[in-house]
Amino acid sequence: MHSGKEFSLLEFVRKWGRGVVQAILDNKSRRHKLSYETNIVKIGRVVEADGVVAIVLPITVRATDAERRSERRSARDEAEAVRQLLHRLIPEKADEILIDVDYNLDNRDAFQISTENDKVLISGTRGYAAAAGVYHYLKGYCGCHISWSGNQLRLPADLPKPTQTLKITFNDKYRYYQNVCTSSYSYVWWTWDRWEKEIDWMALNGINLPLAFTAQEAIYYKVFKEMNFTDHDIGVFFTGPAFLAWNRMGNMQAWVGPLTDNWHRNQVELQHKILNRMRDLGMTPVLPAFSGRVVPAFKRNFPNANTTYMNRTWAHFQPPFAL
Numbered sequence: 001m002h003s004g005k006e007f008s009l010l011e012f013v014r015k016w017g018r019g020v021v022q023a024i025l026d027n028k029s030r031r032h033k034l035s036y037e038t039n040i041v042k043i044g045r046v047v048e049a050d051g052v053v054a055i056v057l058p059i060t061v062r063a064t065d066a067e068r069r070s071e072r073r074s075a076r077d078e079a080e081a082v083r084q085l086l087h088r089l090i091p092e093k094a095d096e097i098l099i100d101v102d103y104n105l106d107n108r109d110a111f112q113i114s115t116e117n118d119k120v121l122i123s124g125t126r127g128y129a130a131a132a133g134v135y136h137y138l139k140g141y142c143g144c145h146i147s148w149s150g151n152q153l154r155l156p157a158d159l160p161k162p163t164q165t166l167k168i169t170f171n172d173k174y175r176y177y178q179n180v181c182t183s184s185y186s187y188v189w190w191t192w193d194r195w196e197k198e199i200d201w202m203a204l205n206g207i208n209l210p211l212a213f214t215a216q217e218a219i220y221y222k223v224f225k226e227m228n229f230t231d232h233d234i235g236v237f238f239t240g241p242a243f244l245a246w247n248r249m250g251n252m253q254a255w256v257g258p259l260t261d262n263w264h265r266n267q268v269e270l271q272h273k274i275l276n277r278m279r280d281l282g283m284t285p286v287l288p289a290f291s292g293r294v295v296p297a298f299k300r301n302f303p304n305a306n307t308t309y310m311n312r313t314w315a316h317f318q319p320p321f322a323l
Contacts, residue, residue: 073279075101078127081280085131085200089146089153090138096159097122097137101130101282109170109208113137115161126282129170131203136168146204170206176286177202178211184245187214192273199274203281210278212285215271217244218264224295233297234258250293 079101086094098116100123105112111124111133122137124130138144138153141160145152202210217238224234235258239247246252278285298307
């Protein structure tokens with residue numbers, strides 16, 4: 001192949017078209033979606049030999065703004081996310097509170113409440129720490145309360161200005177939140193509007209390690225399809241939405257399923273919003289790992305695989321297979 005005719009990327013595109021470039025990129029990069037239009041800066045070499053075309057790696061990729069945003073945030077980004085939270089929570093008073101995120105405020109998570117230029121200034125080591133400072137101020141200085149059941153946000157006409165700086169440091173490094181069962185009890189039916197309120201609540205309470213289980217079935221579906229399993233093979237692997245927690249834990253499968261393509265698409269879109277907002281606020285989402293469970297038809301495609309039939313059933317439901 002390397003002895004074939006070599007083209008520049010521009011020559012290659014002129015001869016075969018951008019669609020062919022994109023098709024090859026799709027095949028070469030399963031982990032990251034690459035686009036000729038927005039991502040590609042340089043492709044090592046393009047070679048044709050005996051009617052076969054190859055892109056010779058390495059590939060140099062320029063990340064889009066959205067991709068950069070999904071990977072890391074700055075202190076300024078986190079502060080802006082807290083300001084947006086304030087506008088959702090107390091829009092009429094949001095501009096009277098200044099937000100600052102300073103990674104060097106303390107060597108542990110901390111927030112600080114003070115007065116600057118006749119406005120309340122709330123600083124935090126991370127976005128979620130500053131948000132916790134916001135709630136401490138609203139609760140301690142303004143007599144407000146924020147909960148799952150409803151909020152009491154009757155603010156005074158003039159927001160109290162602290163006469164002394166108050167600094168509070170968290171005792172622990174991580175504040176973990178949620179459990180795997182709640183994903184089916186409640187969250188499975190939530191739209192983005194409800195998730196947005198929940199993530200706001202997390203930040204206001206200083207949560208920095210939240211569980212993020214949404215849409216994992218879509219990833220399983222994609223992987224199993226790439227392993228040449230049919231829609232039916234995969235359909236009998238999943239339960240319906242209300243029972244996904246027990247499906248994920250290996251208690252049952254197929255019950256009240258299968259999941260639809262529309263369900264997978266909506267859940268993926270929702271998960272992207274969830275992860276972006278958590279990261280905007282400085283949180284570290286906890287994503288699921290592979291549990292070892294596989295579709296019942298796994299041995300058909302991989303006859304030499306060492307699988308185990310979990311023949312001890314849970315509540316008489318169909319037991320799963322596991323690697």
